[in-house]
Amino acid sequence: xxxxxxxxxxFAGLGLAFVLxxxxxxxxxxxxxxxxxxxxxxxxxxxxxxxxxxxIARLGASALGWTVAxxxxxxxxxxxxxxxxxxxxxxxxxxxxxxxQFMLTLALSYLIAGGVVLVWGxxxxxxxxxxxxxxxxxxxxxxxPVYTFVTIALGLAVTxxxxxxxxxxxxxxxxxxxxxxxxxxxxxxxxxxxxxSAVFAVGIGLGALGGVLVAPQGxxxxxxxxxxxxxxxxxxxxxxxxxxxxxxxxxxxxxxLESFAALHDATLAQLTPYVVMSVVLxxxxxxxxxxxxxxxxxxxxxxxxxxxxxxxxxx
Amino acid sequence: xxxxxxxxxxxxxxxxxxPALALVAVAALLPAVASSEYVLLAAxxxxxxxxxxxxxxxxxxxxxxxxxxxxFYGLGAYATALLMNEASFxxxxxxxxxxxxxVAVAALSGAVLVRMEPVAFVMLTFALSALLxxxxxxxxxxxxxxxxxxxxxxxxxxxxxxxxxxxxxxLGVASAVLVGVFVFVRSRAxxxxxxxxxxxxxxxxxxxxxxxRKLGVFTLAGAVAAVGGGLSVLSDQIVYPDVFDWRISANAxxxxxxxxxxxxxxxxxxxxxxxxxxxxxxxxxxxTLLVEGLVLLGVILLAPRGIVALRIRSRxxxxx
Numbered sequence: 062x063x064x065x066x067x068x069x070x071x072f073a074g075l076g077l078a079f080v081l082x083x084x085x086x087x088x089x090x091x092x093x094x095x096x097x098x099x100x101x102x103x104x105x106x107x108x109x110x111x112x113x114x115x116x117i118a119r120l121g122a123s124a125l126g127w128t129v130a131x132x133x134x135x136x137x138x139x140x141x142x143x144x145x146x147x148x149x150x151x152x153x154x155x156x157x158x159x160x161x162q163f164m165l166t167l168a169l170s171y172l173i174a175g176g177v178v179l180v181w182g183x184x185x186x187x188x189x190x191x192x193x194x195x196x197x198x199x200x201x202x203x204x205x206p207v208y209t210f211v212t213i214a215l216g217l218a219v220t221x222x223x224x225x226x227x228x229x230x231x232x233x234x235x236x237x238x239x240x241x242x243x244x245x246x247x248x249x250x251x252x253x254x255x256x257x258s259a260v261f262a263v264g265i266g267l268g269a270l271g272g273v274l275v276a277p278q279g280x281x282x283x284x285x286x287x288x289x290x291x292x293x294x295x296x297x298x299x300x301x302x303x304x305x306x307x308x309x310x311x312x313x314x315x316x317x318l319e320s321f322a323a324l325h326d327a328t329l330a331q332l333t334p335y336v337v338m339s340v341v342l343x344x345x346x347x348x349x350x351x352x353x354x355x356x357x358x359x360x361x362x363x364x365x366x367x368x369x370x371x372x373x374x375x376x
Numbered sequence: 377x378x379x380x381x382x383x384x385x386x387x388x389x390x391x392x393x394x395p396a397l398a399l400v401a402v403a404a405l406l407p408a409v410a411s412s413e414y415v416l417l418a419a420x421x422x423x424x425x426x427x428x429x430x431x432x433x434x435x436x437x438x439x440x441x442x443x444x445x446x447x448f449y450g451l452g453a454y455a456t457a458l459l460m461n462e463a464s465f466x467x468x469x470x471x472x473x474x475x476x477x478x479v480a481v482a483a484l485s486g487a488v489l490v491r492m493e494p495v496a497f498v499m500l501t502f503a504l505s506a507l508l509x510x511x512x513x514x515x516x517x518x519x520x521x522x523x524x525x526x527x528x529x530x531x532x533x534x535x536x537x538x539x540x541x542x543x544x545x546x547l548g549v550a551s552a553v554l555v556g557v558f559v560f561v562r563s564r565a566x567x568x569x570x571x572x573x574x575x576x577x578x579x580x581x582x583x584x585x586x587x588x589r590k591l592g593v594f595t596l597a598g599a600v601a602a603v604g605g606g607l608s609v610l611s612d613q614i615v616y617p618d619v620f621d622w623r624i625s626a627n628a629x630x631x632x633x634x635x636x637x638x639x640x641x642x643x644x645x646x647x648x649x650x651x652x653x654x655x656x657x658x659x660x661x662x663x664t665l666l667v668e669g670l671v672l673l674g675v676i677l678l679a680p681r682g683i684v685a686l687r688i689r690s691r692x693x694x695x696x
Contacts, residue, residue: 098495149673160441161676163498164633167626168672175666183662287622291506294499302495328514335507 062324065202070320076209078316079216083271084289085296085308086223091264093303094240095257096159097150100166102268103290104173105142109134109272110281111177114186117276122189131215134273135266142265145169146258154243154257174286185282212274219267220309227305236260240303295334299341311337393558395641395684399648400551407540415543416535419611421651422550424631426604428643429557430597431628436638437561438593439573441494443625444501447508448478448598450619452605454512454519457527457615467533471549471606475599482598483591490590502622509620524616527609535611546607553603558640560596569593630668633675636682645683 084102091099112134120126149165189195190208197206227233235256238246247253271289296315300307315334323330403422407415427449434440455474459465465473489500512519519525529535535542560566571579572586580586609615627650628643635646650671657667679686 092495098498149677159494160435161680163441164629164672164676167629168669168676171626171665171669171672175663175669178663178665287506290622291503295503298496298499298503302493331510331514335503335510338503 063202065204066324068201068203069205070324071317072203072205072209072213074317074320075216075313076212076316077320078312079212079219080271080275081292081296081316082216082309082312083219083274084268084293085300085312086219086305087264087267087271088293088297089300089303089305089308090223090267091261092297093305094236094260095150095154095162097162097166097261099261099264100163100290101145101169101173101265102293103286104170104177105138105265105268106272106275106289107281107283107285108173108177109138109269110276110285111181111186111272112137112269113273113276114181114188114281117188122191124191124193127191127194130273130276131270135270138269139262139266143258143262145265146261150261151254151257170286174283177283183283185280187280188277190277208277215270215274219270223305232256232259292334295338299338311341389562392562392640396554396558396644399641399644400547400554403547404544407543412539415539416611417651417655419543419546421647422546423604423608423611424627424651425644425647426550426553426607427601427624427628428631428635428647429554430601430604431625432632432637432643433557433561433593433597433600435629436632436642437566437573438569438590439576440490440590440594441498442501442594442597443498443622443629444503444505445597445601445628446620446622446624447501447505448482448601449605449608449624450505450508450512450615450617451478451481451598452602453608453615453619454525454605455602456606456609457525458518460530460609461525461528467530467545467610471603474606475602478598478602478605479595482595486591486594486598490587490594502625505620505622505625509617512617512620519617520615522617524614526614529610529613533610535613542610546610549603549607553600554644557596557600561640565589565592627668630672630675632682633680634671634682636684639682639684642682642684649683 084106087105088099088102091097113130116130116134117126120129149169150162153162153165194208194211197204198210199205225233227236235246235251238251239253239256239260243253246256268289272285275285275289292315296308296311299315300309300311315337318337319330319333322333403418406418410418427445430448431442431445434442434445452471452474455477456467456470459470459473460467463470463473485504489497489504492500513522515521516523531537533542533545561569568579568584569589571582572584572589576586605619608619631646631650632643633646634649635644636642650668653667653671654664658664661667675682
């Protein structure tokens with residue numbers, strides 16, 4: 062393999078990885094904090110892509126159109142997420158049955174997918190990039206698309222923003238506290254309800270951002286929902302549920318390996334997520350690690366603690 | 377006292393199995409009064425009901441939230457079609473072979489999956505069905521790829537020639553499966569499984585081998601879904617990779633919730649109800665996703681115990 066090919070594939074893999082990471086990070090954030098497995102993540106991704114086609118159709122494939130799409134679409138979808146959280150999910154956190162939350166997000170995914178069919182129909186759509194982003198740069202003999210640079214730059218920026226938001230701001234401190242002990246946080250006077258709405262909105266917005274970025278890379282169709290959801294689930298499970306650095310590493314591993322596998326065989330490339338997941342889960346099982354992540358272990362411990370007295374009175 | 381207890385348990389037995397029995401009876405009479413359009417609708421309900429029964433065995437009875445029953449449904453469909461095409465098996469032999477294939481895959485994958493924590497179980501069962509869909513799409517020589525696999529159904533079971541004959545074959549097989557599932561959920565083993573759902577730790581303390589029981593239910597559920605897939609070959613005569621689509625798994629969930637989760641008749645009632653809703657709404661709009669989303673939302677928020685519970689509550693004034 063020549064150096065140019067190597068750089069080209071590595072670069073494409075990074076672009077792939079960050080698009081994966083957006084949805085996975087959104088899933089992870091919502092799972093880690095709210096304890097909700099957000100099945101609507103794929104639908105939100107698709108909605109982001111469709112909204113982008115409409116914004117670009119209205120404003121043109123110009124720098125203005127794309128700036129608006131990149132900022133307004135995730136914000137609009139995040140607002141929708143906040144509304145859904147308040148209207149549907151908020152009432153369920155205190156219930157024992159956590160499956161109801163999962164089902165509600167599934168209902169949300171159906172409603173979004175149905176709404177997309179209602180508004181945009183079933184035909185696929187395409188959008189084009191502004192001229193400044195549609196070219197490519199030559200680096201060490203490799204031809205690298207400018208748009209992939211943009212994807213990677215945005216991916217890095219969002220990764221840093223997530224880290225900064227979680228570990229260097231008061232809101233992030235409270236969010237992490239909510240993972241540890243929601244009741245205690247509420248007793249201390251923090252508005253946990255609002256915090257949860259905000260986290261859900263951010264998680265949904267991240268998914269929509271992935272959709273915006275993927276819109277010009279192929280046909281925008283109802284397939285996007287599934288093509289986003291399966292790899293995102295795999296990334297989240299491989300990285301460890303609720304484990305953000307783990308998800309980033311899993312996304313990078315899968316994206317880069319998939320890109321190199323594509324050199325040999327397209328089918329092999331599409332199998333990469335499953336192979337990586339099997340290897341990681343297998344290795345973890347062999348190492349005897351039952352826990353999935355610090356957050357998951359904490360959650361499991363807390364659940365056991367909370368359920369123990371209830372069980373003893375019922376019996 | 378014992379007599380009263382026995383009478384009460386017999387009443388509970390009828391309450392749980394009655395609605396399904398009544399629907400099977402109606403289904404048996406349907407071809408006499410309805411056109412072939414409705415017979416085909418009922419045939420699709422039979423298939424939906426079996427996948428939902430499979431989901432309900434896992435989620436309703438054992439508390440395992442599978443989001444991948446489409447995996448076994450699709451395996452049943454492909455294996456039945458392939459055994460008829462490649463090995464020239466008759467339909468029933470092919471169906472039996474397909475069930476064995478699904479049982480083998482369920483036992484192997486389940487050995488790992490049942491040990492996962494619940495949310496990982498959801499995601500990984502989903503991933504299993506996605507992986508199989510990928511496999512079906514990328515083996516054009518074996519499974520026909522995206523253009524589908526045309527099944528060489530025996531001439532005696534050709535839906536184009538004899539709708540009612542095919543329908544009764546499907547209804548007969550499905551009824552036998554329902555009887556088997558009813559015996560299981562009402563047996564001691566079914567009771568133990570419900571005990572695991574209520575409190576796995578306590579069940580384990582009482583000496584129940586939780587993982588082994590879960591694996592048993594996972595395998596049984598895989599077999600039931602595979603029968604549904606195998607029967608779908610009769611009415612459709614072609615198998616596409618989207619038999620593994622996650623919407624089939626989601627549909628099983630919606631149907632089960634709508635009918636009544638954790639009750640024997642719930643999935644059957646739900647399959648009929650959603651089948652009717654989709655059928656009549658489908659005449660007005662093609663956007664069935666929106667309708668199914670609204671149905672799901674409505675059931676979760678307004679009637680989480682489903683249609684069956686509405687009926688039971690209105691008769692006795694309390695939940696069972």
